[in-house]
Amino acid sequence: MILKSKLLLAATAVASLSACAMTREAAQPVIEQVATFDGAMPTGVTVAPNGRIFINFPQWGDNAPFTVAELVDGKAVPYPDAATNRPDPADPARHFISVQSVVADGADRLWVLDTAAPNFSQPQAGGAKLVAIDLSTNRVVKTIVLPPSVVLPTTYLNDVRFDLRQGAEGVAYITDSSNAGVGGIIVVDIATGHAIRRLSGHATTNPEPGFTPTIDGEVLMNRPAGGPATPFAVASDAIGLSADGRMLYYGPLSGRTLHAVPTAMLRDPAVSEEELGRAVRSMGRKGASDGIAEDDKGRVFAGDYENNAIRVFDRGTWSTLVSDPRISWPDTLSIGADGYLYFTANQLHRQPGFHGGQDLRRKPYELLRIKVSGAPVLLTAK
DSSP: OHHHHHHHHHHHHHHHHHHHHHHHHHHSOOOEEEEEESSSOOOOEEEOTTSOEEEEOOOSSSOOSOSEEEEETTEEEESSOTTTTSOOTTOGGGSOSOEEEEEEOTTSEEEEEEOOOGGGOOOOTTTOEEEEEETTTTEEEEEEEOOTTTSOTTOOEEEEEEETTSTTTOEEEEEEOOSSSOOEEEEEETTTOOEEEESTTOTTTSOOTTOOOEETTEEOEEOOTTSOOEEOOOOEEEEEEOTTSSEEEEEESSOSEEEEEEHHHHHOTTSOHHHHHHHOEEEEEOOSOSOEEEBTTSOEEEEETTTTEEEEEETTEEEEEEEOTTOSSEEEEEEOTTSEEEEEEOOGGGSGGGTTTOOOOOSOEEEEEEEOOOOBOOBOOO
């Protein structure tokens, strides 16, 4: 009887563990496909408050016919028009060159962040810029060309967040994800276009020392055709803003830690770099992320490209929200008013530059979403 009782207890325990595992698996949000892309590889996505979805395609060698698009009936259509998407060396400020990020704000505008650095080249003079498009008219209403004082020869503008409550028209925060120089945060006054560079070369905006990512069972390194392998070292990339606008979140692409810094100190040029650096604090190990997103509940969502996952920071703790092979390099994340978290899965790590010139990407690339029941942080004017 004792033996039978022990066997029964063991079987019950195994069944209980299996049920718990099934419950955890079932609790993962369902991944839904929003759109697919058979041409150039996308990076950025943003969902406007009215539900319109915009995508961008940087000029990284795929010869994208346009670098900014709107999804119309599931298809990418050049936005605001084809002409604006054609680079013009004689007029770099009025034409897109190579766009890395698109972000919709709370004032019915789409902001376009143009690196002016196709194939990660040195930014073209007068081409690195922020462009605002009125979504009600689909016309450009503001262009801010960023000066050489903040756009260095090694700069690669990556992502941006906006707080429209600060100053006359608001402020923008931009990450510099240089893979050849120093990282940093660029702070732009939208009304005047005045820009300052903060935390330039700081330990938290530069690649984490000793960072060695592993994806698909292989260490990710730069492996050009016919050239030596070198470490994958990319600076500050992911960026987010707290629900009250008081803290800016950021982290290097080559790293697993999320950092936070007070925005009031970032905006104040009287605050020294040393003082600003001391104010930075860690928000823990989020995993290796390309993009992050924030919601009105104070949560921060982050891609985890090493583990094909989306993670969430909630009430001081990081946890994995969903993990699936389909999440092949989650790039940019965006929360829609519909309570979904949208993200691109673009297989970035399978590009030829990481595999001796061999392109291992398998089309189509995907725009996916999961239900998170949060709302976007849209810090609009007072």
